[in-house]
Amino acid sequence: MNFWSGVVEWFTSASSWEGNAGAVHRLYEHVAMSGASMLVAAALALPLGIWLGHTGRGGAIAINASNVGRAVPSFAILVLAAQVWGIGWKPAFFALVALAVPPMVTNAYVGLQGVDAEVREAARGMGMTGAQSLWRVELPVAMPVVVGGVRTAAVQVVATATLAALVAWGGLGRFIVDGTAQRDFVQVFAGAVLVAALAIVTELALAGLQRLVVPAPLRRRRPARERREPFVGLAADPQPS
Amino acid sequence: MRWDWVTTHLDDIGAATREHVVFTVVATLIGLAISFPLALVARRWRWLAAPVLSTAGILYTIPSLALFGLLTPWTGLSRTTAVIGLVTYTLLILTRNIVIGLDGVAPEVREAAAGMGFGPARRLFRIELPLALPVIVAGIRVAVVTTIGLVTVTAYIGQGGLGRLILDGLTRDFRTPLVVGALLSVALAVVADVGLAALQRRLTPWGRDQ
Numbered sequence: 274m275n276f277w278s279g280v281v282e283w284f285t286s287a288s289s290w291e292g293n294a295g296a297v298h299r300l301y302e303h304v305a306m307s308g309a310s311m312l313v314a315a316a317l318a319l320p321l322g323i324w325l326g327h328t329g330r331g332g333a334i335a336i337n338a339s340n341v342g343r344a345v346p347s348f349a350i351l352v353l354a355a356q357v358w359g360i361g362w363k364p365a366f367f368a369l370v371a372l373a374v375p376p377m378v379t380n381a382y383v384g385l386q387g388v389d390a391e392v393r394e395a396a397r398g399m400g401m402t403g404a405q406s407l408w409r410v411e412l413p414v415a416m417p418v419v420v421g422g423v424r425t426a427a428v429q430v431v432a433t434a435t436l437a438a439l440v441a442w443g444g445l446g447r448f449i450v451d452g453t454a455q456r457d458f459v460q461v462f463a464g465a466v467l468v469a470a471l472a473i474v475t476e477l478a479l480a481g482l483q484r485l486v487v488p489a490p491l492r493r494r495r496p497a498r499e500r501r502e503p504f505v506g507l508a509a510d511p512q513p514s
Numbered sequence: 515m516r517w518d519w520v521t522t523h524l525d526d527i528g529a530a531t532r533e534h535v536v537f538t539v540v541a542t543l544i545g546l547a548i549s550f551p552l553a554l555v556a557r558r559w560r561w562l563a564a565p566v567l568s569t570a571g572i573l574y575t576i577p578s579l580a581l582f583g584l585l586t587p588w589t590g591l592s593r594t595t596a597v598i599g600l601v602t603y604t605l606l607i608l609t610r611n612i613v614i615g616l617d618g619v620a621p622e623v624r625e626a627a628a629g630m631g632f633g634p635a636r637r638l639f640r641i642e643l644p645l646a647l648p649v650i651v652a653g654i655r656v657a658v659v660t661t662i663g664l665v666t667v668t669a670y671i672g673q674g675g676l677g678r679l680i681l682d683g684l685t686r687d688f689r690t691p692l693v694v695g696a697l698l699s700v701a702l703a704v705v706a707d708v709g710l711a712a713l714q715r716r717l718t719p720w721g722r723d724q
Contacts, residue, residue, distance in 0.1 A: 276587055343656070344703040346663030348677065349696035352684050356692070432577035436667070439684065449583045453670060458586050465583030469576040476575045 279459040289463070296445070296467060303444035303471065306437065307430045310366050314373035314426065319419070322378040326385025326415070327407050335382035342375035347433045355440040365437035365444075372433055373426040380422025384415030416486040424479035431475045435468050445471065516690045523691075527679070531698060534675025537665045538706070541597055542658055545604030552605070553612035563613065570606035578603070578667045586671075596668040603664060604657040611653025615646030648721060651714035655707050662703045666695070676702070 283289050290296045325331045350371055354364035388411045396406035412419075438446030448464025451457075520527070556563035576584075581599045589595040619642045627637045643650075666677030674681065676695040683692025715721075 343659055343663070344707065345700050346666045346677075346696075346703075348663070348666045349680060349699060352680050352692055353696055355684070356689060428575055432575075435577045435579050439670070439681075446579060449579050450670070452583075453591070461583040461586055465580040468580035469584065472575045472577055472580070473572060476572075 276459065276462075280462055283459050283463045294447070296448075299443055299445050299447055300467070300471070302442075303431070303434050303446075306362065306365060306369065306442070306444060307427070307434045310369035311373055311423075311427055311430055314370045314430075315377060315423065317370075318374040318377035318422075318426075319381055322381025322422070323385055323407075323412070323419070325378070326382040327403075327411065329386065332382065332386070335378055338375040339379040342372065347372055347429070348436055348439075351433065351436050351440055360441040362442050364440050365434065365442045369430050369433060369437075373430050376425040376429070377419075377422040380425065381415075381419050384418030384422075385411055387418060388414050413488045414491070416488070417483055420479070420483045420486050424476070424483055427479055428472060428476050431472050432468075515693060519690045520694060527694060527698070530674075530676050530679055530695070531702070532675075533673075534662070534665050534677075534699065534702060537596065537600060537668070537673070537675055538658060538661045538702075541600035541661050542604060542654065544597070544601045545608050545657060546654070548601065549605055549608035549612060552609045553616070556609070556613055557616060567606065567610055567613075570609055573602050574606040578664050579670060582668070582671050591671040593673055595671055596665075596673040599668070600661050600664055603660060607653045607657045607660070608650075611649050612646070615649030615653075616642050618649060619645045644718070647718050648714060651710060651717075655710045658706045658710065659703045662699060662706060666699055675699075 288295070292298065322335060325335050347368070351364060351368040354368040354371075358364045358367060392410060392414065393406060396410040401409065434444050435446035435449065437444050438450040445464055445468045448460050449468065452460030452462075452464060552566055556566045573581075578599060581602060582595055585595045585598055589598065616638075623641065623645065624637065627641045632641065665673075665675050666680055668674045669677030669681040676699045679691040679695030680699075683689060683695065
């Protein structure tokens with residue numbers, strides 16, 4: 274059978290989509306795993322990064338967190354996690370949390386630090402307390418950069434969740450991993466298309482969210498992701514997995 | 515950890531490390547050879563900059579396992595598939611940093627070069643590129659460190675350098691090669707990053723006090 278008609282047949286046959294090994298269930302696993310690890314990672318990383326950025330403490334740690342994270346291949350993190358927690362959902366979950374934390378800490382710190390000193394002083398001069406200034410002035414101004422970190426982390430998590438198939442967990446990566454093992458390249462290609470589509474949809478959705486959280490009066494400026502300094506920006510780039 | 519495995523497999527470990535370095539160097543050099551003209555085109559025709567960078571950005575978003583999977587109909591489970599995939603991930607960072615670096619050259623400097631009778635090509639290679647070097651090398655550092663991490667994934671298509679040790683350890687449930695492969699790939703990334711940073715300082719002696 275011709276390869277491309279095989280691909281068309283894969284996408285049009287119900288058996289590819291239904292059941293516990295079907296694409297719908299695999300997509301659900303992929304999204305659920307990515308979502309759960311993003312929630313836990315955000316709950317850890319955002320308060321920490323925001324607090325460090327607000328108080329100006331621990332700058333070196335916050336900035337370098339994502340550089341150090343980049344040097345450790347996500348494949349290696351995942352496989353090492355499998356040594357600690359065995360195979361299954363646990364190593365995937367903990368590895369994804371570990372990957373998602375550094376870019377969110379870095380961006381939250383950089384975002385809060387990037388608020389003009391005059392703006393903070395103006396908030397103080399209007400009689401705001403430290404907490405009021407943080408919630409009502411600094412956070413809204415820093416929001417695009419903070420969400421930029423969430424976007425970076427989410428894209429990376431969705432990508433790395435593909436590799437979780439290597440430690441015997443589900444998700445869309447299963448089609449690629451099983452297909453490679455069985456030399457079934459139609460399945461590999463179909464899985465790759467699904468994974469690539471999910472990654473691109475995640476990226477576009479969060480890019481849209483990032484545009485939405487810019488406070489209205491600041492909207493006519495260029496988005497924060499383009500305005501940033503090259504070195505800071507590089508620290509916040511996702512790492513392909 | 516079984517240290518006796520390490521001492522009896524030094525040859526394999528050395529070969530895997532060499533393969534890892536070769537993949538990284540080849541991918542980065544090809545990436546530079548593609549990114550440099552792309553960056554020049556994006557600077558010459560400004561309206562092309564956005565489509566060029568967003569195409570590279572979309573490619574960058576695709577998970578590596580999926581990208582290798584998308585290439586298999588054409589190039590199979592081969593070295594070529596690995597290199598094409600690795601090069602693809604360097605394009606965004608390299609192209610963007612070359613554009614940002616060249617844009618950062620002060621207009622007065624450019625005018626001074628023109629005033630001294632430099633043509634566009636000589637100005638680019640003698641004035642603008644050296645001044646842009648810190649930003650370009652910063653991009654190369656990120657591209658190299660990223661590539662070193664991604665080479666490990668190519669083990670899944672039968673390549674992989676140190677990734678083969680990791681995958682081997684995983685499939686045989688034998689911890690030693692896995693830990694050796696992971697640690698060496700992190701060490702390679704750190705050495706490459708520090709080495710390139712040192713090289714950049716040597717190449718741009720005028721920027722040292724900054």
